[in-house]
Amino acid sequence: MVLTEVLFVVVAALVALYTWFQRNHSYWQRKGIPYIPPTPIIGNTKVVFKMENSFGMHLSEIYNDPRLKDEAVVGIYSMNKPGLIIRDIELIKSILIKDFNRFHNRYARCDPHGDPLGYNNLFFVRDAHWKDIRTKLTPVFTSGKVKQMYTLMQEIGNDLELALQRQGENNSGSFITEIKEICAQFSTDSIATIAFGIRANSLQNPNAEFRNYGRKLFTFTVARAKDFFVAFFLPKLVSLMRIQFFTPDFSHFMRSTIGHVMEERERSGLLRNDLIDVLVTLRKEAAAEPSKPHYAKNQDFLVAQAGVFFTAGFETSSSTMSFALYELAKHPEMQQRLREEIKEALVEGGGSLSYEKIQSLEYLAMVVDEVLRMYPVLPFLDREYESMQGQPDLSLKPFYDYTLENGTPVFIPHLCTAS
Missing domain, CATH: 3.30.43.20 (Uridine Diphospho-n-acetylenolpyruvylglucosamine Reductase; domain 2)
Incomplete structure (x- = not known):
């Protein structure tokens, strides 16, 4: 019964x-x-x-x-x-x-308790918080700041040349490689240097920490597929199902790394006009007015911005580079035209390219724009x-x-x- x-x-x-x-x-x-x-x-x-x-x-x-x-x-x-x-x-x-x-809100969400780094970053944060955070972080993305960091990009470019040269020497001058991985190593090192002031050395060591954690974050598994699916299509269930956009080990890595870099920056007083400087300034603002509410009183808020800057920066850039090289390989006539434009610019610059010169390369800009049209990062x-x-x-x-x-x-x- x-x-x-x-x-x-x-x-x-x-x-x-x-x-x-x-x-x-x-x-x-x-x-x-x-x-x-x-x-x-x-x-x-x-x-x-x-x-x-x-x-x-x-x-x-x-x-x-x-x-x-x-x-x-x-x-x-x-x-x-x-x-x-x-x-x-x-x-x-x-x-x-x-x-x-x-x-202004995305439909996708993260769990504020189980995944504070996902919940607090600029990609997922909601309502008035989004506007406030965006205003605070905008100075990092100005063309003037990018220009200041150009020499750092050149250093990573030199590392890329050396890494490819080593592979060639180790393989009698001819070798086959996974270009997406090479581009990911390059963009990982670039983001780590430009945004955090850290030499990640992914090009020297493909299993270096930054590259290893970045690779894991986007590696397909059933668990990761479930997390992304619920976050984007069943957002009201993220807390119930304990969904995490950032994995626990990645969150631990970012907390320890960014926390250490911020403390070192405050101790030394060094100014690099990068993301870490912005985060340090926000923390000082919060400490100066202890009686007033401030996002930066929450350390996870600060780490969250660094987390999304890193993940969004290295993956989108490396994908765009990979698709560009793929299309150029399919269209050798376009590859040759772009090569000639760059060679002419190198001759004019005495063997090097200034930031302003790169900005003036019209065909290069056309190639990048077309790649982004065909293969948008989102x-x-x-x-x-x-x-x-x-x-x-x-x-x-x-x-x-x-x-x-x-x-x-x-x-x-x-x-x-x-x-």
Whole structure:
């Protein structure tokens, strides 16, 4: 009798859950928005579950679907959550510029307790905190600061030449190598030197700490796939499922490394105008006004900015370099044209290239821009709509008679124009 009652309760719960999912999955149909029919329970993430495609590529395929070419938006379901792929250029401008104050949060989230480095960094932080942190970190990214660090980039460039020369000498002048790994070593050393004032020496030792932890962070495993999937598609479950964007060992490495570098910088008084200087300044500001709240009173907040600067910097740069070399290998005529431009610049500069000279190389800029168009470092942007108190919600008129609801995720594919 008890077993029968338990089975009845379980079946009733499953039926109720299925009905709830089906109700959610009829949302866009009820609202009169063009949509992609979802798979029961998992929505439009089936290709991700089956590892047939990435979600970014899937969004681009939907964007490029000929049946939807005249639609301004397309409704999809991130599991059970209704979301929108934005196709119309004016709506994209509205989301990213005109009405950005309604879309400043990403849909993806991190757990504030289980993953403080993920939660506190500029990529995931939410609401007014994002604007405050961005204002504090902007000075690191000015063209003037980049120019000041150019000599450090040249040093790493010399290390790259020596590393390739060693491989050639060890292999009688001819060798096969994984170019993505070489580019990752180069960008890892560059970020470590430019942002943290540390010689990571990845080009000399491919298993050096910085490269080793960076490699692990992006190595595919079932556990890492689960963390990324929940963070981006089921963000409300990140705390329940103890999701971590930064792995525990990577977090420990960044805390010990950045903490040591900051203490050394404060002790020596050395100024390099890099990210560490900004973080040290923030910590001094917090210490100067102990009675007032300040982000920098939390050491994990400071380490989080360094963590995302490192991970976002080395992976995006190395991927762009790798794709550029790949395309140049496929198009030798373009490779030759670029080579001639660089050779001419080297002759004019007496064998070296100044920062200003690199900025003036038009064909090089064209190559980089085209690579970024074909292989964007992020396959899509995700944003979450936020209602503003005292103001009407954003309408999709004249395209559709629909008003966005608070918390609606929107997705803007970047691969939609790639060939």
